[in-house]
Amino acid sequence: MAAQRAKTPRDSSARQRLTAADWADAALTAMGEGGLAAVAVEPLAARLGATKGSFYWHFSNRDALIEAALERWEEVDTEAVITEVAAEPDPGERLRRLLLMAANRSAADPRDVSLLASAAHPRVAAALARVTARRLGYVAALFTELGFPEDEARHRGLLAYTAFLGHTHLGHAVPQSLPDGAARDRYLDGVIETLVRP
Amino acid sequence: MAAQRAKTPRDSSARQRLTAADWADAALTAMGEGGLAAVAVEPLAARLGATKGSFYWHFSNRDALIEAALERWEEVDTEAVITEVAAEPDPGERLRRLLLMAANRSAADPRDVSLLASAAHPRVAAALARVTARRLGYVAALFTELGFPEDEARHRGLLAYTAFLGHTHLGHAVPQSLPDGAARDRYLDGVIETLVRP
DNA sequence: ACCTGAACACCGTTCAAGT
DNA sequence: ACCTGAACACCGTTCAAGT
Numbered sequence: 029m030a031a032q033r034a035k036t037p038r039d040s041s042a043r044q045r046l047t048a049a050d051w052a053d054a055a056l057t058a059m060g061e062g063g064l065a066a067v068a069v070e071p072l073a074a075r076l077g078a079t080k081g082s083f084y085w086h087f088s089n090r091d092a093l094i095e096a097a098l099e100r101w102e103e104v105d106t107e108a109v110i111t112e113v114a115a116e117p118d119p120g121e122r123l124r125r126l127l128l129m130a131a132n133r134s135a136a137d138p139r140d141v142s143l144l145a146s147a148a149h150p151r152v153a154a155a156l157a158r159v160t161a162r163r164l165g166y167v168a169a170l171f172t173e174l175g176f177p178e179d180e181a182r183h184r185g186l187l188a189y190t191a192f193l194g195h196t197h198l199g200h201a202v203p204q205s206l207p208d209g210a211a212r213d214r215y216l217d218g219v220i221e222t223l224v225r226p
Numbered sequence: 227m228a229a230q231r232a233k234t235p236r237d238s239s240a241r242q243r244l245t246a247a248d249w250a251d252a253a254l255t256a257m258g259e260g261g262l263a264a265v266a267v268e269p270l271a272a273r274l275g276a277t278k279g280s281f282y283w284h285f286s287n288r289d290a291l292i293e294a295a296l297e298r299w300e301e302v303d304t305e306a307v308i309t310e311v312a313a314e315p316d317p318g319e320r321l322r323r324l325l326l327m328a329a330n331r332s333a334a335d336p337r338d339v340s341l342l343a344s345a346a347h348p349r350v351a352a353a354l355a356r357v358t359a360r361r362l363g364y365v366a367a368l369f370t371e372l373g374f375p376e377d378e379a380r381h382r383g384l385l386a387y388t389a390f391l392g393h394t395h396l397g398h399a400v401p402q403s404l405p406d407g408a409a410r411d412r413y414l415d416g417v418i419e420t421l422v423r424p
Numbered sequence: 425a426c427c428t429g430a431a432c433a434c435c436g437t438t439c440a441a442g443t
Numbered sequence: 444a445c446c447t448g449a450a451c452a453c454c455g456t457t458c459a460a461g462t
Contacts, residue, residue: 145343147399194388201345202358
């Protein structure tokens with residue numbers, strides 16, 4: 029999980045100098061583990077085997093580190109998912125796969141959750157606005173492809189996305205409240221049927 | 227907005243001693259404004275015109291203050307809403323009112339959002355589990371009253387509640403992504419129709 | 425160019441002393 | 444019984460000095 033440079037593999041016994049990307053990756057990891065509050069310079073420095081002073085060579089302050097981590101997040105948690113799903117030609121099946129990923133990621137990746145809660149932070153708010161527009165646009169386009177008129181497609185896309193978000197949050201905070209195993213598949217099928225019905 | 231005691235009205239010029247309830251109310255307010263991180267002893271002390279030392283007379287530590295604030299939250303943000311809606315005899319209309327409150331509170335009250343994101347905190351997790359069970363149980367019972375078999379009622383209740391949660395989150399973090407005014411009413415009607423259709 | 429180490433401000437916690 | 448004020452540890456930030 030530690031941020032490693034590609035060029036020269038580095039182990040804890042003989043470590044090289046750090047790059048800004050090392051700090052940003054470590055920050056994104058920390059954000060997933062403990063939210064924005066866990067993006068703390070001193071603990072990260074300890075984890076990377078450096079001093080706080082080193083950090084301030086690469087970044088002007090903690091806020092700049094958060095910004096860099098957020099840029100990585102936009103790539104990893106939105107574009108990567110959309111790219112992965114884009115190969116599937118049937119829009120109904122694409123929708124199904126998107127929702128399945130939601131259910132699967134809900135337990136694993138708490139970053140969406142912690143970022144939504146940190147919307148008061150200006151940099152977080154800006155990243156959220158971009159990511160939300162991108163996701164809602166993508167899902168609405170799916171419903172358009174399925175044959176719904178534009179207005180209805182946006183509404184259904186919004187319902188699908190809010191349900192996705194809420195599901196992710198519950199999976200992170202209160203996992204026992206979500207159906208499990210076969211019951212989860214039945215639930216998901218029911219949701220998709222409800223969303224796709226004319 | 228400041229926590230005031232009922233007995234002796236207190237203004238800033240001649241303030242009395244503080245009670246544990248004063249600190250808990252101030253903590254809940256702060257939580258709404260800036261999340262768990264904003265429940266900070268020193269700033270709260272400043273706001274209440276007392277010293278940090280005073281705080282440690284009423285509470286053993288910051289964690290105990292969080293616990294007290296969470297108890298207030300369970301009352302205010304769950305029981306109060308359920309009580310308010312309970313008067314309405316028609317279950318379909320009760321559902322409608324619940325979702326309307328969701329849409330209205332989404333802009334105003336970010337406490338659900340910040341608490342869901344703080345699920346890593348053990349006390350928060352316990353409060354969330356209780357509140358989630360209570361809310362899901364209530365909504366599922368609504369669908370049972372509407373005539374759905376138990377399994378289907380739970381599924382629809384979960385879809386309704388996750389959509390509610392996601393809607394609240396978006397309303398807080400990216401309000402411009404939600405429909406507004408008349409469009410919001412149309413959206414809400416569509417969602418309810420979708421949820422209630424056999 | 426990149427990093428260390430010491431310094432200082434801010435908040436959590438403790439505690440002896442005040443009323 | 445309730446509170447103050449000083450003390451100390453932890454993390455953000457700065458900066459002079461090292462390699």
